[in-house]
Amino acid sequence: MNTPLILAKSSLLSFCIFWGIIFIVDFEPGMFGFIVLSIIPISIVCSAFILFTIFPFFWRKSNEVSKANIFRTYFPFYAIIVFGFSLFGTIIAKFYIFPISFFASAFFTTMQAWVWFSRDYKNKTPQ
Amino acid sequence: MKQIPLIIGAILFSTLFCHQSIGLNLVLFSLLTICILAINHLKTFKNTTTLILSSVYILTAISVFFYGSQLAITANCIAFITFVGHFSESKSSxxxxxxxxxxxTVARFFEHQLNSNSKKSGDKFKRDIDYLQWTKVIGIPILTVIIFISLYKNGNPVFSDFISKIDFSFINFQWFLFAVLGYYLLFNISKPTAVDPATVADLNTGNNLAKNDDYSEEKLKKENQLGLVLLALLNILIVFFLITDVSYLLTIEQLNAPQLSNQVHSGINALIASIVIAIAIILYFFRGNLNYFEANKPLKTLSYIWIALNIxxxxxxxxxxxxxxxAFGFTYKRIGVVIYLLLTLIGLLSTTIKVNRIKNIWYLMRVNTQAAFFILIVASAINWDSHITQYNLYYAQTTDFNYLINLSENNAFILKDYSDLMVLKGEKQSKINTKYRRYVRSLKANSWQETRFDNFKIH
Incomplete structure (x- = not known):
C-alpha cells in the first residue's frame, strides 16, 4: 500500500480546496505568504487525520476482506459522521469563510482518501 | 446525454441559491429534485409510496414558501432525505x-468514482494518469505564476500598479462555486445508492418475533414470576401516584403560573422516566420465548394495565x-409538550400491539419513526407563530406581550391588525410598529428567488 503517496495527494487536494474556496469568496493579495506557509500545517493536519481515522480500516483488515468490502461496509457511516461534524462546525462558526473552507476541504479530502486507499489495493489485485 | 439535465440543474441551483435566502427557491428546487429523479427512475413513480413521499416533500416546500419557519425548513430537509432514500430501496424502513x-446526498459521488474505476481495467487506469497530468499541467503553472506575481509585485511599483488594475469582477466565481455544488448534489441524488449492511439487514428483518430454539419451561417460569412481581408493584405505585396527583388537582382551587409550570414540567420529567422504563421493562420480558409461554396471560394483563395507567x-x-x-396562552414549549404527549401515546399504543401480536423491537422502531415523521410534516404545515399570536391576543386570560414580539416575523401583520383594532399606544404600539416596518422592509428587499407568500400581502 502506497500510503505516503496517498497522504501527499490528500494534502495537495486539501490545500487546493481550502485556498480555492477562499480565493473565490474572499481573497486578499496579502495572503500569498500565508498560502505558501500553510502547506506545512495543512499537510500535518491532513496526514494525521487520515492516518488516525482512515488508514486503520485498511491496515488492520486487509488480510481478511477485500478493500472494496471495507469501503462498502464502513465508508457510508464514516461519510455521514464526517459530514455531520463538518456541518456542525460550520454552523457553530457562524458560516465564516475560513471555517467553511476548512470543513469543506476536510470533508472532500477524507472522502477522496477513502477512494484512493480502496483503489490502491484494487490495482494490485490479480485479475 | 444524462449530463445535460444535471448541468441545467446545476445552473438553476446556482441561480436559485447564490446570495439568496430561503423562499420560492426551495419550492423550485424541490420540483427540480423530483424532475431529476423522475428522469432516472420513472418507473418508481408508479409506486403509491413514492407519490405520497413526493407530495409530502412538495408540501413541506410550500410550507416554507408560506411561513418560512425553521420547523418548515427542517421538515423540508428531512422530507428531501426520506424521498431520496426511498429511491435507494423502496421497501426499506x-x-x-x-x-x-x-x-x-453527501457522498454518492465517491462511491460512483470507486465503482466506475473497478468496472474498467488498465485502460481506465491510464485515463486516471491523464487526469493527474492535466491537473499538473494546469495547477502547478498557475500556482507558480501566482507566487511569482506576488514576489514581483513587491519588487517593482509599476508592475504592482499594473497587476492591481487587472479586474476579474465581471466573473462571478461564487456563482460558479454554487453551480459546482449544485452539480455535486444533483449528481449524487440522480442515482441514489444504499448503505449495504443496514439496508440488507433491514430487508431481512420482519416485524414478527420468532420462537427461539432455546426454549426452557423452567427458565420461563422463573422469568414470568419475576415479571409478575415487578409489574404488580409498579402498577400499585403508579396507581398511588395518580390518586395523589388527581387529589392535588382537585383540592387546589387555582394554580398560579409558576405552580402550573412546575406541575407540567416536573410531570413531564416523571413521564419521560416512567414511559422509558415501562417500555424497557415490557421489551425485556417480551423479548423472546416468554411470548410463547402458555402461562403468560397474567403477565400480559399486568402489562396492559401498566400501559393503560401510563396513558x-x-x-x-x-x-x-x-x-x-x-390561563397563560400558547408558547412553543407548551406546544412541544402536546407533541411529546402525542408521541408518547403512540409509543404506548404500539407497545400494546407489540405485546398482543408478538412483534419484535424493529416493529416498534418502524411504527414510531413513521409516526414521528408524520407529526413533523403536519407540524411544519401549521403557522405556529400566527396561531400562538391569535390565541394569546384574543382568547388567553393573560398575555405575555414581549413573548409575542420576540416570535418570528410571521405574526407582524396580526400584531399590526391588533394594534390598529385596539388603538394601542405607548411602548406596545412602538414595538409592534418597529417589527411591522422591519418585516415590510425585508419583504420589499426580497429578490424573486426569495419571494414568500407575505410578499403578495404588501402590494
Whole structure:
C-alpha cells in the first residue's frame, strides 16, 4: 500500500480546496505568504487525520476482506459522521469563510482518501 | 446525454441559491429534485409510496414558501432525505431511508468514482494518469505564476500598479462555486445508492418475533414470576401516584403560573422516566420465548394495565398543560409538550400491539419513526407563530406581550391588525410598529428567488 503517496495527494487536494474556496469568496493579495506557509500545517493536519481515522480500516483488515468490502461496509457511516461534524462546525462558526473552507476541504479530502486507499489495493489485485 | 439535465440543474441551483435566502427557491428546487429523479427512475413513480413521499416533500416546500419557519425548513430537509432514500430501496424502513438518503446526498459521488474505476481495467487506469497530468499541467503553472506575481509585485511599483488594475469582477466565481455544488448534489441524488449492511439487514428483518430454539419451561417460569412481581408493584405505585396527583388537582382551587409550570414540567420529567422504563421493562420480558409461554396471560394483563395507567398519566399531564395554556396562552414549549404527549401515546399504543401480536423491537422502531415523521410534516404545515399570536391576543386570560414580539416575523401583520383594532399606544404600539416596518422592509428587499407568500400581502 502506497500510503505516503496517498497522504501527499490528500494534502495537495486539501490545500487546493481550502485556498480555492477562499480565493473565490474572499481573497486578499496579502495572503500569498500565508498560502505558501500553510502547506506545512495543512499537510500535518491532513496526514494525521487520515492516518488516525482512515488508514486503520485498511491496515488492520486487509488480510481478511477485500478493500472494496471495507469501503462498502464502513465508508457510508464514516461519510455521514464526517459530514455531520463538518456541518456542525460550520454552523457553530457562524458560516465564516475560513471555517467553511476548512470543513469543506476536510470533508472532500477524507472522502477522496477513502477512494484512493480502496483503489490502491484494487490495482494490485490479480485479475 | 444524462449530463445535460444535471448541468441545467446545476445552473438553476446556482441561480436559485447564490446570495439568496430561503423562499420560492426551495419550492423550485424541490420540483427540480423530483424532475431529476423522475428522469432516472420513472418507473418508481408508479409506486403509491413514492407519490405520497413526493407530495409530502412538495408540501413541506410550500410550507416554507408560506411561513418560512425553521420547523418548515427542517421538515423540508428531512422530507428531501426520506424521498431520496426511498429511491435507494423502496421497501426499506423509514429510518433506513434516512440513512440511505443522507449517504446518497453527501457522498454518492465517491462511491460512483470507486465503482466506475473497478468496472474498467488498465485502460481506465491510464485515463486516471491523464487526469493527474492535466491537473499538473494546469495547477502547478498557475500556482507558480501566482507566487511569482506576488514576489514581483513587491519588487517593482509599476508592475504592482499594473497587476492591481487587472479586474476579474465581471466573473462571478461564487456563482460558479454554487453551480459546482449544485452539480455535486444533483449528481449524487440522480442515482441514489444504499448503505449495504443496514439496508440488507433491514430487508431481512420482519416485524414478527420468532420462537427461539432455546426454549426452557423452567427458565420461563422463573422469568414470568419475576415479571409478575415487578409489574404488580409498579402498577400499585403508579396507581398511588395518580390518586395523589388527581387529589392535588382537585383540592387546589387555582394554580398560579409558576405552580402550573412546575406541575407540567416536573410531570413531564416523571413521564419521560416512567414511559422509558415501562417500555424497557415490557421489551425485556417480551423479548423472546416468554411470548410463547402458555402461562403468560397474567403477565400480559399486568402489562396492559401498566400501559393503560401510563396513558392515564399522559392524560393527567395533558390536562395540566391545557389549564396552563387556557390561563397563560400558547408558547412553543407548551406546544412541544402536546407533541411529546402525542408521541408518547403512540409509543404506548404500539407497545400494546407489540405485546398482543408478538412483534419484535424493529416493529416498534418502524411504527414510531413513521409516526414521528408524520407529526413533523403536519407540524411544519401549521403557522405556529400566527396561531400562538391569535390565541394569546384574543382568547388567553393573560398575555405575555414581549413573548409575542420576540416570535418570528410571521405574526407582524396580526400584531399590526391588533394594534390598529385596539388603538394601542405607548411602548406596545412602538414595538409592534418597529417589527411591522422591519418585516415590510425585508419583504420589499426580497429578490424573486426569495419571494414568500407575505410578499403578495404588501402590494
Amino acid at each position: 423509514i429510518y433506513v431511508n434516512w440513512l440511505n438518503g443522507l449517504y446518497t 392515564l398519566l399522559v392524560l393527567s399531564i395533558a390536562l395540566k398543560n391545557y389549564q396552563y395554556i387556557f
